[in-house]
Amino acid sequence: MAVHSINVPEDTDKDGKQVLDLGELAVKMNPQLCKGQAAPLFDVRTLDGKRIRLQDLRGKIVLLTFWASRCGECIADIPMLKELYKAFGNDKRFVMIGLSLDRSAQTLRSFTKSQEMNWTQGLLGDWSQSKIPFLYAVSYIPTTYLIDQNGIMIDVLRGPKTRDAIEKALADLE
Numbered sequence: 001m002a003v004h005s006i007n008v009p010e011d012t013d014k015d016g017k018q019v020l021d022l023g024e025l026a027v028k029m030n031p032q033l034c035k036g037q038a039a040p041l042f043d044v045r046t047l048d049g050k051r052i053r054l055q056d057l058r059g060k061i062v063l064l065t066f067w068a069s070r071c072g073e074c075i076a077d078i079p080m081l082k083e084l085y086k087a088f089g090n091d092k093r094f095v096m097i098g099l100s101l102d103r104s105a106q107t108l109r110s111f112t113k114s115q116e117m118n119w120t121q122g123l124l125g126d127w128s129q130s131k132i133p134f135l136y137a138v139s140y141i142p143t144t145y146l147i148d149q150n151g152i153m154i155d156v157l158r159g160p161k162t163r164d165a166i167e168k169a170l171a172d173l174e
Helices: 071-088 103-113 163-174
Strands: 043-045 049-051 061-068 094-100 120-124 143-147 153-157
Touching: 043 120, 061 071, 061 120, 061 163, 071 094, 071 163, 094 163, 143 163
Parallel strands: 061 094, 094 120
Antiparallel strands: 043 049, 061 143, 143 153
């Protein structure tokens, strides 16, 4: 938490308008997540009831996407994500995880089935129900991170550069 003092004139400003003294304000700061930092650990139940923890994925490249089925941009990214899963999903050094901000497991289950999104999916629920988006500094969806084999943030990715970044990360493992 950061505290900053603001000097407010007692009654009026220079134009004679009445001023309200709000006193002390507490502002919750969003964390910044940058390349080279350790990715925040998470522990989430998948749609099939299994437990997925980032710390259990050491040694693998992780593509982590925050999304929701009600998000137009997220839906627009699905074909690209499906291509990535088709290209890299069988590589034992790679894991692809979707963390959904949908409100209902049934909604998520139905949507991922209809869209043939066969990679691991976890349900976070509404933004206010999970601290994980806050830890990852997610301010919009979709947001996709690439995490290296040591749990270090490689990059925040979008679009065509995602495939190149995965290929490079996997080549660096060799």
